[in-house]
Amino acid sequence: MDLLRFITAGSVDDGKSTLIGRLLYDTDSIKVDQLETILKQSKNKSEGEIDLALFTDGLRAEREQGITIDVAYKYFATEKRKFIIADAPGHIQYTRNMVTGASNSDLIIILVDARLGVIEQTRRHSIIASLLQIPHVVVTINKMDMVNFSEEVYNTIVADYSKMADMLKITDVTFIPISALNGDNIVNPSINTPWYKGETLLNLLETINISNDINYEESRFPVQFVIRPQSEDLHDYRGYAGKVLSGTYKKGDVVTILPDGIDSTIKAVEVHGIEVDEAFAPQSAVIRLTDDIDINRGDLIVKKSNILKVSQEIEATLCWMDNKPLVVGNKYLLQVQSKRVRCVIKEINYKLDVNTLEKQEQFDQVGLNDVVHVLIKTASPIAYDSYNTLRANGGAILIDETAHTTVAGCMLS
Amino acid sequence: MPQHTLNYLDLLEAESIHIMREVAGQFERPCLMFSGGKDSITLVQLAMKAFKPGKIPFPLVHIDTGHNFPEALEYRDRMAQEMGAKLIVRKVEDTIKARGLKEAGGKFPSRNALQSYTLLDTIEEFGFDACIGGARRDEEKARAKERIFSVRDEFGSWDPKKQRPELWNLYNGMIAKGENVRVFPISNWVELDVWNYIKREGIELPSIYFTHEREVIIHNEYLVAMSEFVRVDEGDVIVKRNVRYRTVGDMTCTAAVSSTAATIDDIIKEIQLTNISERGETRIDDQVSEAAMEDRKKNGYF
Numbered sequence: 001m002d003l004l005r006f007i008t009a010g011s012v013d014d015g016k017s018t019l020i021g022r023l024l025y026d027t028d029s030i031k032v033d034q035l036e037t038i039l040k041q042s043k044n045k046s047e048g049e050i051d052l053a054l055f056t057d058g059l060r061a062e063r064e065q066g067i068t069i070d071v072a073y074k075y076f077a078t079e080k081r082k083f084i085i086a087d088a089p090g091h092i093q094y095t096r097n098m099v100t101g102a103s104n105s106d107l108i109i110i111l112v113d114a115r116l117g118v119i120e121q122t123r124r125h126s127i128i129a130s131l132l133q134i135p136h137v138v139v140t141i142n143k144m145d146m147v148n149f150s151e152e153v154y155n156t157i158v159a160d161y162s163k164m165a166d167m168l169k170i171t172d173v174t175f176i177p178i179s180a181l182n183g184d185n186i187v188n189p190s191i192n193t194p195w196y197k198g199e200t201l202l203n204l205l206e207t208i209n210i211s212n213d214i215n216y217e218e219s220r221f222p223v224q225f226v227i228r229p230q231s232e233d234l235h236d237y238r239g240y241a242g243k244v245l246s247g248t249y250k251k252g253d254v255v256t257i258l259p260d261g262i263d264s265t266i267k268a269v270e271v272h273g274i275e276v277d278e279a280f281a282p283q284s285a286v287i288r289l290t291d292d293i294d295i296n297r298g299d300l301i302v303k304k305s306n307i308l309k310v311s312q313e314i315e316a317t318l319c320w321m322d323n324k325p326l327v328v329g330n331k332y333l334l335q336v337q338s339k340r341v342r343c344v345i346k347e348i349n350y351k352l353d354v355n356t357l358e359k360q361e362q363f364d365q366v367g368l369n370d371v372v373h374v375l376i377k378t379a380s381p382i383a384y385d386s387y388n389t390l391r392a393n394g395g396a397i398l399i400d401e402t403a404h405t406t407v408a409g410c411m412l413s
Numbered sequence: 414m415p416q417h418t419l420n421y422l423d424l425l426e427a428e429s430i431h432i433m434r435e436v437a438g439q440f441e442r443p444c445l446m447f448s449g450g451k452d453s454i455t456l457v458q459l460a461m462k463a464f465k466p467g468k469i470p471f472p473l474v475h476i477d478t479g480h481n482f483p484e485a486l487e488y489r490d491r492m493a494q495e496m497g498a499k500l501i502v503r504k505v506e507d508t509i510k511a512r513g514l515k516e517a518g519g520k521f522p523s524r525n526a527l528q529s530y531t532l533l534d535t536i537e538e539f540g541f542d543a544c545i546g547g548a549r550r551d552e553e554k555a556r557a558k559e560r561i562f563s564v565r566d567e568f569g570s571w572d573p574k575k576q577r578p579e580l581w582n583l584y585n586g587m588i589a590k591g592e593n594v595r596v597f598p599i600s601n602w603v604e605l606d607v608w609n610y611i612k613r614e615g616i617e618l619p620s621i622y623f624t625h626e627r628e629v630i631i632h633n634e635y636l637v638a639m640s641e642f643v644r645v646d647e648g649d650v651i652v653k654r655n656v657r658y659r660t661v662g663d664m665t666c667t668a669a670v671s672s673t674a675a676t677i678d679d680i681i682k683e684i685q686l687t688n689i690s691e692r693g694e695t696r697i698d699d700q701v702s703e704a705a706m707e708d709r710k711k712n713g714y715f
Contacts, residue, residue: 001420001421002418002419002420002421002424003421003424003425031687031688031689031690031693032688032689032693033689033690033693033694034690034693070558070573070576071558072554072557072558073550073557073558073600073601074557075550075551075601075603077603077605082421084601096578097578099578099580100578100579100580103580103581104580104581104582211417211418214417216417224431224434224435224437224438225434225437225438225464227464227465227466227467228467229466229467229468234466234467237466239466239467241434241463241464242434243427243430243431243434243582248417270465272430272462272465273462273465273466280417281417282419282424282427282428283419283423283427284426284427284430284431284434284463286465297438321578333587335583335585337582337583338435338438395580395581395583396583397578397580397583397585399585399587404585404587404588404589405577405585406577406578406579406580406585409578409580
């Protein structure tokens with residue numbers, strides 16, 4: 001049994017929380033006592049029926065205001081797969097939360113209200129899915145009950161969305177007509193949509209192939225920690241602990257240590273203290289080398305045949321996540337995997353309108369939730385990949401030097 | 414081409430080990446909160462695997478409320494010794510005396526709130542900059558929104574509105590003096606994952622997780638262990654039952670469940686079939702208000 005991480009994009013009005021509530025409820029993932037709490041709250045809000053949306057709002061302010069503010073993680077499992085849902089708010093003022101939730105997702109469910117069709121919000125969510133390179137997109141056309149389960153309405157939305165997906169270079173899209181409220185095509189096929197021959201949402205989530213999403217050709221291993229027991233029997237032991245981000249590593253592989261560019265050969269690969277033939281993504285492992293060289297946290301071990309960028313000037317797309325605006329010339333810390341270096345934002349090339357994908361060269365300032373394309377200069381060379389070619393090693397964060405807050409998520413290019 | 418498949422336990426384990434190593438790499442004085450409960454036992458197992466063949470590069474810390482199950486304490490001491498790990502124990506009792514704190518009182522006096530004082534004192538005493546804890550996001554709604562690296566101010570407060578965005582597998586553990594980070598490596602595990610992992614790894618557990626006969630007070634459908642810490646009132650129904658603990662906290666605020674589960678397999682079967690959540694069934698202290706956990710966390714609780 002494997003694990004699928006997905007994000008749901010949409011707002012309360014689109015029925016996003018209802019959809020998640022439905023998935024949890026129909027897979028028996030909600031316990032009786034949790035249900036009773038929800039029933040009590042549903043009555044407090046005097047909405048009569050059980051409000052499935054209440055399953056997902058964790059903080060008091062959210063319950064009081066009936067909105068989702070922060071990313072919440074929900075868990076459920078079927079016999080075929082385990083699931084982690086990143087439940088992120090969909091309004092434009094919460095773009096940073098959606099970007100956060102999207103960063104770890106294998107799949108995104110984009111909710112479209114059948115009555116409204118493809119709207120600005122749909123476009124924004126799709127642009128974010130494309131920026132964050134989420135491998136699989138599922139467009140659920142919700143509230144089909146309110147358009148009499150019309151095939152025509154469905155087809156029009158599919159055609160509209162497909163056009164946009166082409167433009168955004170989103171390749172893997174599946175469409176499903178649903179009613180989250182009534183459960184049509186969520187777990188069981190709906191009798192109301194005889195014209196729909198595709199899978200139910202749960203069936204799709206259970207069976208979609210995600211094993212091809214990992215790149216096994218390019219090998220990346222950032223060193224997190226150096227293990228040196230210095231005990232009598234392990235006097236000379238020196239192991240580099242890290243996570244295989246992509247690719248594979250085995251004994252005898254010729255590797256290069258970046259950013260310095262020193263070559264060495266793998267003496268042994270260990271997983272949890274046991275020597276193995278090969279470690280592969282996304283395993284946590286320990287690599288030992290034949291040569292005694294100075295390797296520290298932040299260094300990257302790659303296969304010699306693999307080529308990646310080593311540079312002090314990096315172009316990147318940033319999603320700004322701080323209340324303080326981004327200032328050109330300001331210094332920040334750039335964290336790429338376990339490497340953290342000082343950097344300066346040299347220039348802002350353009351601001352991206354996440355509703356239209358339009359590049360704006362004229363703008364006042366870069367504030368919370370803005371997406372911009374910038375040039376970063378780092379204090380020392382960084383070994384990295386382009387996010388679009390190797391998602392696992394192309395993401396980075398910017399940290400405020402004095403406040404220590406995470407101020408931006410970066411897709412390196 | 415060889416098969417590169419990992420099952421969900423391998424994937425969760427790899428993620429948790431990555432987090433453990435980030436703690437060791439990013440902080441100067443981390444510690445691991447170890448109570449002898451199943452979640453913190455899982456953490457210790459993950460920490461051992463993360464740094465093999467070396468030892469765990471940080472001490473284990475237990476905040477002893479004085480209301481702990483003796484079986485859990487015995488297990489705690491034995492495990493720490495077997496692993497050769499450094500164990501630091503600080504007692505809530507001592508904090509109560511030193512600071513003149515007022516106990517909660519009542520029928521089942523909880524030291525849950527007072528625990529935070531001892532924890533903060535311990536953090537200050539040793540200068541801990543990161544405390545690894547076994548909280549899981551599936552436990553409770555406020556937990557579902559907490560980051561894996563959760564920054565606390567010098568009062569230990571959690572401010573949900575000031576949480577740092579956490580993207581990809583990049584964790585920002587930068588803090589100012591006085592602040593500390595609570596780290597939750599098994600955030601993405603659910604109760605059943607913990608049990609399946611314990612089974613797979615062959616981890617030993619304190620005996621109270623398995624069925625045993627115990628004298629309990631039946632209170633609002635909860636079975637609370639008889640102990641010197643609870644107040645027995647006239648008319649209390651005290652019976653002997655075959656019970657086990659689904660979660661291990663204080664004797665005064667953790668309820669037992671009726672069970673005949675004698676092995677890990679029995680327990681897994683029982684949890685698969687139950688229609689009540691872990692906290693709902695066992696944590697008397699969460700029933701006070703819907704936001705009970707959220708409020709405690711704001712006051713420095715884990």
